Amino acid sequence: MHRMMSALILLVSFLSVSSFSAEIVSLAPNTGEPGTKVTLKGGPFSPESRIEFGGEALSPRLLSESRVTFLVPEVPAGDYRITVRDGQESNDSVFFFRVTDPAPWVHEVSPSDIDICSLDGERRITIEGRNFHTEAQVLLDDAAIQPQQITAEQIVVQLPELEGGRHLLQVVNPDGSRTLPQALRVNSIPEIHSASSGEDHVNSYQVILTGKNFQYDSHLRVNGKRVEKAAQQRPGADALEYVDCTTLIYTRYPVSRELRRISLQVVNPGGEQSPVFHATMP
Numbered sequence: 001m002h003r004m005m006s007a008l009i010l011l012v013s014f015l016s017v018s019s020f021s022a023e024i025v026s027l028a029p030n031t032g033e034p035g036t037k038v039t040l041k042g043g044p045f046s047p048e049s050r051i052e053f054g055g056e057a058l059s060p061r062l063l064s065e066s067r068v069t070f071l072v073p074e075v076p077a078g079d080y081r082i083t084v085r086d087g088q089e090s091n092d093s094v095f096f097f098r099v100t101d102p103a104p105w106v107h108e109v110s111p112s113d114i115d116i117c118s119l120d121g122e123r124r125i126t127i128e129g130r131n132f133h134t135e136a137q138v139l140l141d142d143a144a145i146q147p148q149q150i151t152a153e154q155i156v157v158q159l160p161e162l163e164g165g166r167h168l169l170q171v172v173n174p175d176g177s178r179t180l181p182q183a184l185r186v187n188s189i190p191e192i193h194s195a196s197s198g199e200d201h202v203n204s205y206q207v208i209l210t211g212k213n214f215q216y217d218s219h220l221r222v223n224g225k226r227v228e229k230a231a232q233q234r235p236g237a238d239a240l241e242y243v244d245c246t247t248l249i250y251t252r253y254p255v256s257r258e259l260r261r262i263s264l265q266v267v268n269p270g271g272e273q274s275p276v277f278h279a280t281m282p
Helices: 002-018
Strands: 023-028 037-043 049-053 056-058 067-071 078-086 095-099 105-110 113-115 124-130 137-140 143-145 147-150 154-158 165-172 182-187 191-200 205-212 219-222 225-227 239-244 247-252 260-267 277-281
Touching: 023 078, 023 095, 037 078, 049 067, 105 165, 105 182, 124 165, 191 260, 191 277, 205 260, 219 247
Parallel strands: 113 182
Antiparallel strands: 023 037, 037 067, 049 056, 049 078, 078 095, 105 124, 124 154, 137 143, 137 165, 147 154, 165 182, 191 205, 205 247, 219 225, 219 260, 239 247, 260 277
């Protein structure tokens, strides 16, 4: 009888010491920012199992006998030891999770479409998002441009003059984390908004064309016929003069002064064409 009691006491003592046998065999992921979902595999885990994240107790979001899922708490960047505890007992598995600063994220770039012919104020871009560091860089086609204003949720930059086409913007924090590339379109398609009378000479007169995105080497099509700059035309032939990206002067030598409907179209060096503009003139 005495021997049976001794064996029973020894068994109870062994069970009490060995009651917590859960261990962590894997941790995924092992790096992330606050709010990252992390899964521990191992076990056996019980309903009383709790996660200790650098000494801070966390309640699991999902719990099974072999798996525990939790969210990384709001803590500063650094390395944190992960353990599992049941009551006063904890496992001896040693796993660490590296908390990184939250990655920057862009919600909107405004405006995301600008004209190649634009004033300085029209090239002022606002980037809305979150987790922007005060020393973040803005990359435009992989080249850094200096922000004018920056907060955790907004960056304002002044764009340089750009070629027409698609460009890419990114925000990069000092730790190297960066946003996904954001598209910025520079529109180089010309448009004619109006055609008005200019100087009138004996055998010719001027037509003032106003619009946008005209370029120095643009040419004009009049009823489908190409009209070049004056320096490239023979004397007495229709000619085009570039004033600025919003104004062209078309010198026309009409056969007669009878009014007729003509079509006008500006074509840029890259082949971009304006919609056909119709006007009534001699």
